[in-house]
Amino acid sequence: MYLGIDSSTQSLSALLIDPSTVKVLADESVNFGKDLPDYGAPSGFTPGGMNGEVHANPLMWLDALDLLLSRLAEVTDLSAVKVIAGSGQQHGSVYFGADFDEALGSLDPLKSLSSQLAGFLTRTSSPIWMDTSSGEECLEIAAAIGGAAEVCARTGSVAIERFTGPQIRRFFKQELELYTATERIALVSSFIASVFAGKSVPIDFGDGAGMNLLNLRNLDWDADLLEATAPQLGGKLLPPVSCLDAVGTVSSYFSTKYGFSSSCKVCPFTGDNPASLVGMGATEPGQVVISLGTSDTFFAAMPEAKTDPKGYGHVFGNPAGGFMSLICFRNGSLAREALRDELVVDWTSFEKEPLAETRESAGKNLTLPFYEPEITPRHDFEKPVTEFSEQPTHALRIRSLLEGQFLNMKLHSAWMGVKTERILLTGGAAKNDGIAQVVANVFQAPVERLEVANSAALGAALIAAASDGNELSGLQENFCRPAENSRIEPDKDLAGNYSTALTEFEKLLKKSI
Ligand code: XUL
Numbered sequence: 001m002y003l004g005i006d007s008s009t010q011s012l013s014a015l016l017i018d019p020s021t022v023k024v025l026a027d028e029s030v031n032f033g034k035d036l037p038d039y040g041a042p043s044g045f046t047p048g049g050m051n052g053e054v055h056a057n058p059l060m061w062l063d064a065l066d067l068l069l070s071r072l073a074e075v076t077d078l079s080a081v082k083v084i085a086g087s088g089q090q091h092g093s094v095y096f097g098a099d100f101d102e103a104l105g106s107l108d109p110l111k112s113l114s115s116q117l118a119g120f121l122t123r124t125s126s127p128i129w130m131d132t133s134s135g136e137e138c139l140e141i142a143a144a145i146g147g148a149a150e151v152c153a154r155t156g157s158v159a160i161e162r163f164t165g166p167q168i169r170r171f172f173k174q175e176l177e178l179y180t181a182t183e184r185i186a187l188v189s190s191f192i193a194s195v196f197a198g199k200s201v202p203i204d205f206g207d208g209a210g211m212n213l214l215n216l217r218n219l220d221w222d223a224d225l226l227e228a229t230a231p232q233l234g235g236k237l238l239p240p241v242s243c244l245d246a247v248g249t250v251s252s253y254f255s256t257k258y259g260f261s262s263s264c265k266v267c268p269f270t271g272d273n274p275a276s277l278v279g280m281g282a283t284e285p286g287q288v289v290i291s292l293g294t295s296d297t298f299f300a301a302m303p304e305a306k307t308d309p310k311g312y313g314h315v316f317g318n319p320a321g322g323f324m325s326l327i328c329f330r331n332g333s334l335a336r337e338a339l340r341d342e343l344v345v346d347w348t349s350f351e352k353e354p355l356a357e358t359r360e361s362a363g364k365n366l367t368l369p370f371y372e373p374e375i376t377p378r379h380d381f382e383k384p385v386t387e388f389s390e391q392p393t394h395a396l397r398i399r400s401l402l403e404g405q406f407l408n409m410k411l412h413s414a415w416m417g418v419k420t421e422r423i424l425l426t427g428g429a430a431k432n433d434g435i436a437q438v439v440a441n442v443f444q445a446p447v448e449r450l451e452v453a454n455s456a457a458l459g460a461a462l463i464a465a466a467s468d469g470n471e472l473s474g475l476q477e478n479f480c481r482p483a484e485n486s487r488i489e490p491d492k493d494l495a496g497n498y499s500t501a502l503t504e505f506e507k508l509l510k511k512s513i
Contacts, residue, residue, distance in 0.1 A: 001016055001017070001080045001081045002016070002017050002019070002081065002082060002084075002085070002464035002465040002468070003015070003078075003084045003085075003461060003464060004086060004456075004458060004460030004461030004462070004463070005068075005084065005085075005086035005192065005269070005457065005460060006086065006087045006272060006275065006454065006456040006457040006460055007061055007064075007086070007087070007088040007089065007189070007192050007269075008088075008089050008456065009044040009045070009089045009128065009129070009130075010031060010033065010044040010294060011030060011032060011044070012061065012064040012065060013028065013029040013030075013454055014027070014028050014068055014069075015027050015452070015454060015458055015460070016072070016461065017458075017461045017462070017465065017479065019465050019470050019478070019479075022479065024458075024479075025076060026072060026075055026076045027457075028068060028071045028072050028075070029454075030064040032060055032064060035064070035067060036060055036063055036064060036067070039057055039063075041057065044128075044294075045128055045130060049133075051133050052135075052161070052373075053127065053133045054127065054130035054131040054132075055126060055127050055128065055131070056125065056126050056128050057124070057125055057126070058126045058191065059114040059118055061191070061192065062112070062113040062117060062195065063112065063114050065192065066112055066113055066114075069254070069258045070258070072258070073258045077259065078259045079259050079260065079261045081260055081261070081264050082264060082265065082464075082468055083264065083265045083464040083465070083467055083468050084196055084250065084260075084265070084267065084464060085270075085460045085461070086193060086196075086267075086275075086460045087189060087270050087272045087276075087456045087457070087459065087460045088187060088189030088190075088191070088192060088269055088271065088272060089128060089129055089188055089271075089272055090129055090187070090188075090189075090207055090272060090316075091129040091162045091163055091164050091167070091187070091210050091211070092126050092129060092164075092187065092188040093126055093127060093164045093167055093168065093186065093188075094121070094185070094186045094188065094191040095121060095122045095123035095126075095182045095184075095185055096120050096122060096182065096183060096185075096186070097120055097121075097122045097181050097183055098181075098183050099120060100117075100120040100184060101199050103117060104117070104194060104195065104197075104199055104200075104251065105199060105251065107198070107252075107253035108253075109252070113253075122179075123171065123175075123178060126188070127167045127170075127171075128162075128188075129162045130162065130295075130330070132161045132162065132373060132375075134166035134169065134170045137167075137169040137170045137173070138159035139159075140169065140228070141159045141165060141169060141212065141228045141229060142158065142159045144227075145224055145225060145228055148311060151212060152307050152311060153307065154215050154216065154222055155209065155211075155212050155213065155215065155216065155225065156216050156305060156307060156315025157210075157212060157307075157311075157313075157314040159212050160375070163210055163212040164185075164187065164210065164211035164212070164213070165212035165213045165225065165229045166229075168185060168229055169229045172229075172230035172231070182236060183236060184200055184236055184237075184238075185233075185236045185237060186200070187203050187208070187211075189204070189271060190203045190204075190207075190268065193267070193268055193269040196254060196266045197250065197251060197266040198248070198251025198252070198253065201238075201247050201248070202238035202239060202240055202241045202247070202268055203237065204241055204268040204269065204270045204271075204274075204317070205240050205241070205242060205243075205317035206270040206274030206275075206316055206317035206318065206319050206324075207269070207270050207271035207317075208317070209314070209315060209316040210314065212225065212229075213226060213233075213237075216305050216323070219317070220239065220240065221237060221240065243267055243269065243270040243319050243467075244267065244319065244463060244466060245268070245467065246265035246266060246267050246467055247266060247267065247268055248265070249266060250266055265467070265468075267463060267464060267467050269460070270317075270319055270460075270463065271316060272456040273291075273297055273316060273324070273326050273456075274317060274318065274319050274459075275319070275455075275459035275460045276289065276291055276299075276426065276456045277301060277318060277319070277320075277324050277459065278319050278320065278458075278459035278460075278462050278463055278476070279426075279450075279454075279455035279456060279457070279458035279459030279460070279461075279462060279479075279480065280426060280450060280455045280480060281450070281476035281477070281479075282301060283301050283318055283320035284301055284320075284473075285300065286301075286419070286421065287300065287424055288300045288413075288418060288423050288445075289423075289424045289425075289455075290409070290423055290424070290427075290439060291425075291426045291455070292332060292425065292426070292427035292428060293332060293428060294333050294334065295328050295330050295331075295334075296328075296329040296332030296333075296409070296427075297327065297328050297329070297332075298326070298329070298409050299324055299326040299327070300324065301318050301322065301323075301324050302318075302323045302324060302325050304323070305323045306415075308416075309415060310415065312327060312375070312376040312377065313325055313376075313413075313415060314327070314328070319459075319463055325416050327376050327409070327413055328376060329374070329375070329376050329408065329412075330372065330373065330374050330376075331369055331370045331372060331381075331405075332405075333427075333428060334371060334372060335370065335371045336350070336401070336405075336429060338371040339371075339397065339398060339401050343394050343397065343398070345398075347429075349394060349395070350398055350429075350432055350434050351432060351434040352433045352434040353434075354394075354398075354434070355395055355398065355402075355437075355438070357393070357395045358395045360399075360403070360441060360491075360494050360497050360501075361399075361400065361403050361497065361501040362496075362498075362500050363497075363500040363501050363503065363504035364388075364504075365388050365390070365396060365399075365400050366387045366400060366403075366404060366501070366504060366505055367384050367386045367400040367401045367403070367404035368384055368386075368408075368505075368508060368509060368512055369384055369402075369405045370383075370384055376408070376412050377408075377412065377509065377513060379513040384401065384404075385508065385512045386400065387508060402434075402435055403442060404505065406438055406439055406442040406443070407442055407498075407501060407505040408505070409442075410443060411502060411505065411506055411509075420443050420444075422445060422446055422447075422448060423443055423448070424447075424448055424449075425439060425447050425448070426449070426450065426453070426455045431453070433488065436488045439488075440489065440490040440491075441490050441494050441498060442498050442501075443490070444490045444494075444498070446487055446489050446490060447488040448482040448488075449482065449483050449486040450481065450482055450483060450486075451481050451482070452479065452480075458479060458480075462475045462479060
């Protein structure tokens, strides 16, 4: 049995698989907002941050871990788990002081994780990927390295606010004493892995590439970037590693409390997007994954590291080797939920039938689908920009928003030059056929959804199994199967309409930013 853990923005999930029977044995989840309301983070982060700050409480992640494992132990015998691997929302960071490793190694199973580790955090809150506060630090880092293009050539991304390096620099500038007291900096992924292993676990290449610190040429921390980011930073990070190589076994806290075998291995955790690439069976180039989550992401395996000339896209490590490209759209579910609430409707209004009452855009009835500041394209939007040539019904407004989201995605993914022969759709909104049909039509490619919905947790479980000698491609063939009747074909007659729509969408965008 192999356990995959995914620590995402809104929840912590676990998926347990048995490759010999090709079965998912357990699938449990803790929702931060619903299950841990005392943290006051209904969407997984503390609302009301100033100056673009979006932080979450790392103790909430620890309480979620105790709760998740107690739920899992109730339904399964965890002593048969051979390896644990995992993933975390990318870019978020956690800061510890001296003696943290000692505390990790001597946890008392009669007490909670959060009560025992709280005293060792040098920073009580963790900036996460939605944070946009470090614009100034991005400029400073780029200037020190010789410009944005040079940062991009080295790390696969220009310096970006949500990436960990600029966030660390901001912490150093604003809270020098606490920064100095910090002995170790982890990503969300390596934090949870460290807790499992009872010692500091290094950051993996896949997730580490989301920090503006990892040089993609040698997969090591870049000395110039470390220096440009903050003093003595190199000493606070362990050398990066691959998520496929186990780094230890579970600590006695987990074996005593939840019944894991003391020989159960722990792999370094990776980022949610690299794990999703594995869980979607897309680690070989040739297919594209669109993940509809809090943010929407568009990603694909790449034969070689290629960077976005406009600086919106990113290059991360592909857990199976090589690289993946990713583009993140901040107004994903954020925007769909905002329109749903504005129109006082539910998700059935986003289904095929109601949308069929309207016509597909042929360059008319366009929406720039941004309710909040967007990162692709980068602009401080406050509300959507619309251009309707008729009085819009609810259905037309929904169609226009969805078309805008996927036209924007098509426009900003062209640099990847990847053939979209098949689109694998995942994330909460993927099951909606109305949305899937818009994706198929805009990209003029068939859309498929997989049987297992939580691709990051599944990817983590497959990484755990692969680290134990199981062939990854065979695991993917067995576990990453399209769900029955999930394929949506594009309407080929709409190719011309959407090509015009793309041109008009781009014009409207240029006019508005
Ligand atoms: C990717 C990104 C998000 C987070 C949260 O760059 O910021 O996709 O990983 O899922």
